[in-house]
Amino acid sequence: MFVKSEKWRFLASRVWPLALLIMAACVSPAWAQPATGELVVFAAASLTEPFTEIGKRLEAAHSRFFITFNFSGSAALRTQLEQGAQADVFASADDVQMDLARKSGVVREAAPIFARNTLVVIVPRDNPKQVAEFRDLAQPGLKLDLAGAHVPAGRYSRGAIEKASADYGADFAHRVLRNVVSEEDNVKQVVAKVRLGEVDAGIVYTSDVTAKIMNDVWVTPIPEAYNQVASYPIAITTQARNESAASVFVAFVLSQEGQAILVAHGFRSDKEP
Amino acid sequence: MERLFWLSLLPLVLLVGLLALPLLSIFLRVLPHDGIWETVQQPIVTEALRLSFLTSLSSTLFALLCGTPVAYLLARSRFRGAALLDTLIDLPMVLPPTVAGVALLMTFGRRGILGTWLDVVGVHISFTPVAVILAQSFVSAPFYIRAARAGFQSVDQDLERVAYTLGHSPLRTFFQVTIPLAFPALLSGAVMAWARALGEFGATIMFAGNLMGRTQTMPLAIYAAMESDLTAALVLSAMLIVVSFSVLFGVRLLLHRSPYGAYA
Missing domain, CATH: 3.40.190.10 (Periplasmic binding protein-like II)
Incomplete structure (x- = not known):
């Protein structure tokens, strides 16, 4: 069903960021780059526990770095972003809300899937x-x-x-x-x-x-045959004020350590062995 | 005098701008929209209208029936604990509606103080229109009681005494003398309570839940529609503004034309 350009966009949104991250990881772990100041993260309500823990971990690893979370329904968050709310990172519980956010130009193209849920x-x-x-x-x-x-x-x-x-x-x-x-x-x-x-x-x-x-x-x-697999994409917003910290956050979520935290909170990771 | 007028001009412009501009902007967004009529006919709009209409009228009726005697009592008799009762009645006006929502859940919820017993006899309140009415009554009845108390206090008690000397019973005096004299205050109090009930959001969504046609009143429908159908949210908001403005303005005109003009 993919039109060529959509396919490319799909490739660009999924493969590119990962490739970039892997390249970055070869040099040094991307999330070990310095991050300072305040970072605002809008995240789906279901991410409350793992993201809070990830936030604490990152704040402890960097000096003078503060993360403010806004946990709510993905649709509510997307609407807030469209109405001009200030955030650096948006993590949605499905592609539908992320696609809508991308269409209205509030998030960037790259939106890798970082976790799954049932x-x-x-x-x-x-x-x-x-x-x-x-x-x-x-x-x-x-x-x-x-x-x-x-x-x-x-x-x-x-x-x-x-x-x-x-x-x-x-x-x-x-x-x-x-x-x-x-x-x-x-x-x-x-x-x-x-x-x-x-x-x-x-x-x-x-x-x-x-x-x-x-x-x-x-x-x-819920029997496996009927159960739905929720996919969580994460993206940096177009209006991000703290871009370096935003990429540090996204990189950490995708890193082995970040994925381990998500798995410990009952999520599934694509990177699990 | 003229100087005073000029001095108050800037605050006036600021205030009118703050109050009127946001309301106006809803209409500026809605009116050029295509398919307003189609949106009005959507179930999310019609069901919310019907439900809001029924529940807000019910809770106003409840406030009238229970609030009138209480207001009269507070206006006329001095008794121990009157100040306490007075404060209790004022409390819902300053409490955030979310507190009302939690409190109602803890009382009438399935495991609430009364809810547990109601559950045994098969009465379930939460997630029903009755819960909506309870939530609205909790937050809106004080508006009526306050106005009614002030209204009863302003009635000249000598007129009531004259009625007694003419052989009227206390009950007849109350209905034929006191109520008509306090009527403007009672009416505007009832309208304020109704308007507050119509706008109730926080307590309703916590205690009554959010289901179209059952507990989703207009404010809840606006909140839900903001994330899926902005047009519906705008249309519902515009309707609420028009209805509330007309009713408040209408009552004002009515009272102004009546012999009770001084109260309006």
Whole structure:
């Protein structure tokens, strides 16, 4: 389906930055370059834990270097950037939001994928509706919380539900979506509602099930056949004020050390052995 | 006098600019847009309109029914704890609506203080239009109660006493003397409460969630549409501005023409 120019853009956006990074890495680790001042990073809500840790690591490694994060739904962040919000780096939870950002000229062409994620079902610890597997989400009267269809997590969730309809019956998607009681602006709000026990189930990223919430929720896997793989692209903005620090940040996220932090927080890395 | 006028001109221009320009800019963006009518007919707009209309009227009705006796009590009787009650009623006006949202969740949520018991008898409030009405009532009722209390306080009690001497019962006096005299204050208080309920966002999205046709009122729809359909967000905003302005302006004119002109 690729038109030639799109293919080139794809190659340019994915391969070039990686090649550059590898070349840079041969000389010295790019993230070891000096970074100072303030760096503003807009990142998908699901990246809250790993990016906070990456931020601490980088701040410790460089003197007088401060990172400010804005974690929210990827769509909200993209909108903020388009409305003129000042940021140096944008990390989205899907290509859709990154492409929209690129189309409106707020981020640069290069947007390498730095992590992947999958979906799980979480239920409150007391599991009031006895959800044991994915198909149980269709039972009548269950209260299901999803991220809104306009944010990546919501789009992936609906994708998984649609795909499962092939096996669970054509009306599976209809029955599940009828159970939706709220559409959240970002995936972390789904986590919060399930933790509070306000809903019977929610669909979130595997990485959202952190040690902190393990005591409050049960996790039910979504079968591999229906599960969606979320891809996270990262890009430097066109209005970046601290360009050197921005490239240090992106390089660190893509480095072995950065990837290890992401994996430790439940993400998948393409560079895993 | 003239000098005073010139001195106040700059602040006036600044203030009008700050208030009017952002509102005007919405219309400047919306009006040249194609397909406004199509946008108005989208479910995200029509459902939000319907829901906002129903819930804001319900919460205003609730404020009228429960707020009127409370306001009268506060205006007329001195009792222990009146100052405390007064402060309690004023509190939602200064609290951020997000605090109201958390508080309502902790009370009526499934594991809340009352919610646990309601759950047992099969009553679920969170994520329903009832939750929207509760959130709106929490933040808007104080606007009515405050205005109504001031209105009752301004009623000349001698007129009530005359009614008593003419053989009116206290209840009849209240409805035939006190209420008509306090009417302008009650009306403008009710309109303020309604307008505040119409604009409620923070408590609603936290306590009632966000689902089209069920809990997604106009402010929530604007927030959701900002990220997917800017035209819908602009159209809904423009509608809210027009409706709120007309109602506030209409009430002002009404009160001005009536014998209660002094209150307007």
